[in-house]
Amino acid sequence: MKNQGCQVEAIGINYKICTGTTEQTFKIFRKPPQLNNEDDGEEPEPEEEARNDDQSSMCNRVRRILWDVNCVAKPSEVLAVVGPSGAGKSSLLEILAGKVRPTKGSILLNQKPVDKAQFRKISGYVTQKDILFPLLTVEETLMFSAKLRLNLPKQQVCSRVKSLIEELGLGHVARTRVGDERVRGISGGEKRRVSIAIEVVHDPKVLILDEPTSGLDSTSAMQIIGMLKVMSESRGRTIILSIHQPGFRIVKMFNSILLLANGSVLHHGTVDLLGVNLRLMGLELPLHVNVVEFAIESIETIQQQQRCEEDWQQVPQRLRGTAQRKKRNDQGESRSGRFTLQQLFQQSKVTDVGMINEEMDFTCEFANSRLREIIVLTHRFAKIIFRTKELFGCRTIQMLISGLVLGSVFCHLKDGLEGAQERVGLNRNFAAFLNFLLIIWLILYTANSVVVCFSALVPNFIVGNAVISGVIGSFFLFSGYFISKNEIPKYWIFMHYVSLYKYPFEGFLINEFSNTKKCLEYMFGACLVIFLCIS
Numbered sequence: 001m002k003n004q005g006c007q008v009e010a011i012g013i014n015y016k017i018c019t020g021t022t023e024q025t026f027k028i029f030r031k032p033p034q035l036n037n038e039d040d041g042e043e044p045e046p047e048e049e050a051r052n053d054d055q056s057s058m059c060n061r062v063r064r065i066l067w068d069v070n071c072v073a074k075p076s077e078v079l080a081v082v083g084p085s086g087a088g089k090s091s092l093l094e095i096l097a098g099k100v101r102p103t104k105g106s107i108l109l110n111q112k113p114v115d116k117a118q119f120r121k122i123s124g125y126v127t128q129k130d131i132l133f134p135l136l137t138v139e140e141t142l143m144f145s146a147k148l149r150l151n152l153p154k155q156q157v158c159s160r161v162k163s164l165i166e167e168l169g170l171g172h173v174a175r176t177r178v179g180d181e182r183v184r185g186i187s188g189g190e191k192r193r194v195s196i197a198i199e200v201v202h203d204p205k206v207l208i209l210d211e212p213t214s215g216l217d218s219t220s221a222m223q224i225i226g227m228l229k230v231m232s233e234s235r236g237r238t239i240i241l242s243i244h245q246p247g248f249r250i251v252k253m254f255n256s257i258l259l260l261a262n263g264s265v266l267h268h269g270t271v272d273l274l275g276v277n278l279r280l281m282g283l284e285l286p287l288h289v290n291v292v293e294f295a296i297e298s299i300e301t302i303q304q305q306q307r308c309e310e311d312w313q314q315v316p317q318r319l320r321g322t323a324q325r326k327k328r329n330d331q332g333e334s335r336s337g338r339f340t341l342q343q344l345f346q347q348s349k350v351t352d353v354g355m356i357n358e359e360m361d362f363t364c365e366f367a368n369s370r371l372r373e374i375i376v377l378t379h380r381f382a383k384i385i386f387r388t389k390e391l392f393g394c395r396t397i398q399m400l401i402s403g404l405v406l407g408s409v410f411c412h413l414k415d416g417l418e419g420a421q422e423r424v425g426l427n428r429n430f431a432a433f434l435n436f437l438l439i440i441w442l443i444l445y446t447a448n449s450v451v452v453c454f455s456a457l458v459p460n461f462i463v464g465n466a467v468i469s470g471v472i473g474s475f476f477l478f479s480g481y482f483i484s485k486n487e488i489p490k491y492w493i494f495m496h497y498v499s500l501y502k503y504p505f506e507g508f509l510i511n512e513f514s515n516t517k518k519c520l521e522y523m524f525g526a527c528l529v530i531f532l533c534i535s
């Protein structure tokens with residue numbers, strides 16, 4: 001595979017979510033609604049129209065998350081997405097990473113529509129929340145990630161992981177378990193670095209990071225962004241990251257900034273350009289505040305001005321012209337030198353797309369075969385299971401008890417036909433079929449309710465897991481499916497009545513066989529026993 005860069009471009013991204021539904025009945029069978037062009041004032045595209053039709057009946061409240069977002073991230077550059085909390089940074093990154101489908105707009109990779117599957121192979125995405133295996137050590141976590149994503153000899157994989165650990169300042173915790181809220185492990189900042197390392201280990205062409213510096217001290221944050229900067233410059237990688245309150249030195253490392261507020265782009269360009277625009281608007285940068293921080297702080301003003309502008313757009317053109325002339329005379333355009341913030345910010349949109357080679361070769365396979373992936377994943381799973389001593393112990397005890405119970409139930413079973421259930425064709429009757437569906441539906445809901453009930457009662461996942469499999473298993477065992485009520489030893493009979501499977505099982509029998517006059521036992525070709533009813 002050639003060492004080429006990737007330009008990632010977002011064009012006209014709109015993203016809306018449905019926050020209220022009218023029809024809840026079939027919601028579980030559908031994807032969460034993400035609604036379209038209700039207030040666009042634009043013709044929906046065919047695909048959107050279809051989705052709209054499907055969902056419009058369900059959604060009565062739509063929330064706009066992103067609105068006409070355009071941006072470009074070039075190879076060898078770091079694009080920082082900034083903005084206040086809730087501005088839509090994470091949503092945009094999820095869309096760029098192909099995790100979420102936008103309501104409208106497209107993502108281009110080197111000026112071609114992105115192929116999601118291919119993009120996943122050449123990119124890395126670090127989510128805002130650290131999703132790690134608490135029982136693995138830092139080194140093991142990275143080793144498994146490297147083994148899955150690299151097709152290199154073990155020695156090289158080890159040395160790459162070791163150097164990454166050193167580079168990210170994780171050397172002192174390399175052999176410490178990651179941990180979670182139950183078992184104390186590495187710190188929050190160290191977890192953040194591990195999450196980054198997992199995605200960096202295979203050296204992706206495009207790296208998308210959602211707040212990589214959150215929870216880090218300023219030195220560590222500097223170190224991380226510095227590492228990403230080096231990655232982008234030396235290897236031509238494209239880095240897109242979101243960040244809150246970057247320091248002076250960090251801001252200097254960004255090649256371009258995308259300032260978001262309320263899902264709209266207020267600035268897309270260099271940091272210097274952002275400073276120039278703010279000054280042109282009469283917003284003087286205070287001492288000891290960097291330009292990005294100041295721009296975020298000034299967003300209130302921008303939003304106010306936007307609202308004024310929107311109101312202004314409502315005024316008829318004729319009146320607007322008169323008022324405009326009056327305003328110019330009153331203030332003197334050249335004296336103030338002020339433009340609306342929106343106008344100025346829009347001017348700074350990046351237009352220089354640069355020279356990108358559209359013929360870049362992206363055909364690459366996964367690093368390892370499916371078989372090897374399964375082996376690596378099985379190894380990891382086995383390690384985790386072995387380390388979950390409580391779960392391992394509970395499962396072993398549970399298996400032993402189940403074995404003993406099974407043995408005690410079936411040890412006196414008679415040979416021959418007696419006690420065995422006959423399996424014959426189901427009742428071919430529409431009412432019986434509907435009844436069958438109803439029973440299935442009831443079983444599903446009953447099982448669901450039992451699980452929810454036990455999950456509320458037990459203290460944690462491990463105990464819950466063991467209890468629920470034991471309870472469900474014994475319910476199944478004593479339901480009458482394997483052994484009839486009369487054959488169950490007296491000391492276990494209570495379980496038959498407690499079993500939640502007994503009732504649907506009998507319901508099925510009644511539904512399928514009652515009054516069907518099916519023959520249950522033949523002798524010399526003649527029917528001996530007919531299924532009339534079940535008591």
Ligand SMILES: Nc1ncnc2c1ncn2[C@@H]1O[C@H](COP(=O)(O)OP(=O)(O)OP(=O)(O)O)[C@@H](O)[C@H]1O
Binds near residue numbers: 083084085086090091
């Ligand atoms: N699935 C969803 N359901 C409801 N609201 C959502 C959903 N996804 C995003 N939002 C809302 O969209 C807005 C933007 O969210 P997003 O997480 O993208 O913001 P952000 O800029 O990354 O915020 P922060 O910096 O706090 O992480 C928020 O107000 C959030 O509540």
